[in-house]
Amino acid sequence: MSDLAIRPIGTIHTPWKAIADCPRNGRQPNPAPECRVRLLAGFTEGLRGLDGFSHLILLYWMDLAGPTELVFTPPFDKQPRGIFSTRAPRRPNPIGMSVVAFDGFERADTLKVRYLDCVDGTPLIDIKPYLPTTDCEPDATMGWLAPHATRRGA
Numbered sequence: 001m002s003d004l005a006i007r008p009i010g011t012i013h014t015p016w017k018a019i020a021d022c023p024r025n026g027r028q029p030n031p032a033p034e035c036r037v038r039l040l041a042g043f044t045e046g047l048r049g050l051d052g053f054s055h056l057i058l059l060y061w062m063d064l065a066g067p068t069e070l071v072f073t074p075p076f077d078k079q080p081r082g083i084f085s086t087r088a089p090r091r092p093n094p095i096g097m098s099v100v101a102f103d104g105f106e107r108a109d110t111l112k113v114r115y116l117d118c119v120d121g122t123p124l125i126d127i128k129p130y131l132p133t134t135d136c137e138p139d140a141t142m143g144w145l146a147p148h149a150t151r152r153g154a
Contacts, residue, residue, distance in 0.1 A: 008123035009046075010039035010109075012060055014116050019064055019089070022117045032114040036106060037124055044109045046127075053102055055130035056113065060096045061123040065089035076148055085143060096122070099130055 013036040016022045037058065039047065050056075069090040071080050083091055096118055103112040111127075142149055 006061070006125055008040065008061065008125060009043045009127075010037055010124040012037050012058070012116065012118055012120075012122040012124050014118060014120045014122075016119050019119060022119060024117065032101075034103060035100075035113050035116045037111040037113055037127070039109045039124070041109075047105075047108075047111070050102070050111075050127075050129065051104065053129045056100050056102045056111075057128040057130050057135070058098050058100055058113070058116070058124065059126040059128075060098075060118055061125055062089045062091075062094035062096045062118065063123060064119055065091070065094040068092050077144070079144075081144065095125070099135075 014022075015033050015035070067090065068083070069088070070083050070092075072083070072086075072088065072090070073080050074086060074088070089096065098116050098118070100113040100115045103114060106112050
């Protein structure tokens with residue numbers, strides 16, 4: 001296996017200063033607060049062609065997540081669950097993912113987005129356009145989370 005290296009391409013700016021303040025899975029009541037995604041110098045050219053997309057997928061490094069917990073009991077469940085059956089942050093590789101509404105550019109290196117769930121200053125590791133023809137699976141099931149599906153953000 002080759003060496004694996006992930007480096008930040010930018011920084012995410014949100015109103016939340018602590019993990020406990022972050023909304024679960026980025027779902028807040030409307031209007032959701034506008035957040036900023038600022039790219040580091042040298043990555044701005046990669047934003048070319050992004051205008052016109054309504055939603056983006058942001059991948060980020062949850063640097064404040066804490067040590068890995070392979071099994072834990074979610075706050076709204078009574079059974080211990082494996083980390084890979086949840087979206088909890090304490091993962092072996094704490095990579096977070098959010099589908100966000102893209103509200104355009106503030107500057108050439110700064111995106112305006114809504115529906116994030118990470119702490120201010122979180123390192124950004126990638127941006128992808130959200131494609132409803134590819135990223136939406138209408139027949140997907142939610143496993144053990146199905147009984148909780150009526151709760152926003154479960």
